[in-house]
Amino acid sequence: MKLLKESEKRGRPDIVHFSLLEALGSPLNREGLLQVYVHTFNDYVISVAPETRLPRNYERFIGLMEQLFETGKVPQTGQVLLRLERKIMQELIAGIKPTHVIAFSRIGSPMILREVMTKLSAEKRLAAIIGGFPRGHFSQVTTRLANDMVSIDSQMLETWTVISRIIYEYETTISLNKKRLKRPS
């Protein structure tokens, strides 16, 4: 599963910070089954390696982002964990080659998340687009890229809440929780 988030529509790096911590700490990511991208309003894309361990401290996270926007990658030497590129949404999605693209938006079709994820469980490469902006909706471009646009609550939920729920339901759909519980710790 690919997770994409448009962010900084009005500059809220705290949303990106929490959301990345949620995604990277998930069992799905630890199994190497998740690839996270952050797409910014001004068409930068940050590719986040699954092995990335982000600082929990917000100021240190901001420092890391500043370094990334200055130099294009973090760290400077060795395996790249964060990479910055100029890329519009169409290029990003085209590069991922998803079998299905689902976008989550309060103005999408009201659907139960569990039912949505069950229906999509056979997709080989599922891309999920989650808005990371405090208000507003996806651009028309993004909307057109999605095969479905669904709403999982009648109120706006926090970006990190939506992300954690999608990841958890996807894990359940592929029985990852059962597989992991059977393994010795």
Next chain:
Amino acid sequence: MKLLKESEKRGRPDIVHFSLLEALGSPLNREGLLQVYVHTFNDYVISVAPETRLPRNYERFIGLMEQLFETGKVPQTGQVLLRLERKIMQELIAGIKPTHVIAFSRIGSPMILREVMTKLSAEKRLAAIIGGFPRGHFSQVTTRLANDMVSIDSQMLETWTVISRIIYEYETTISLNKKRLKRPS
């Protein structure tokens, strides 16, 4: 459902910050069906009113916590949102009067979260205890207070991840997602 977290075993207010944001932003809390407490290692209990809107900014959250530990409540006038009291875990649990207490720990019995929550769905007042410390396990006192102690993954998960999954499964168990989707936004 009551959510309790022991924290600051080694001083990690960032865990409390993220965890409270997860819990307070959830549909369960917005419906007034969740009450969150933070129990600290040195036996302080913070009661968090469901209406509380915490700062997303970490420094401002720390400032709020400092104010709370100086004066015992936040805000100083009007409806109290955060209240600090000296209280041991036994007193806290006794005051909540739960019909069932479940603790989540990596050394608990391995169980699928969905099955656990389905089994507990008839409980009128369910208390869940989630560790908020970076390492170590619950004290014997806490362990004895719990009717069950379960492990939902073979690896240690982040506190906020466990909290978001428990809340989401509980919401699903009581069909809160279906009820909310039917409502006009």
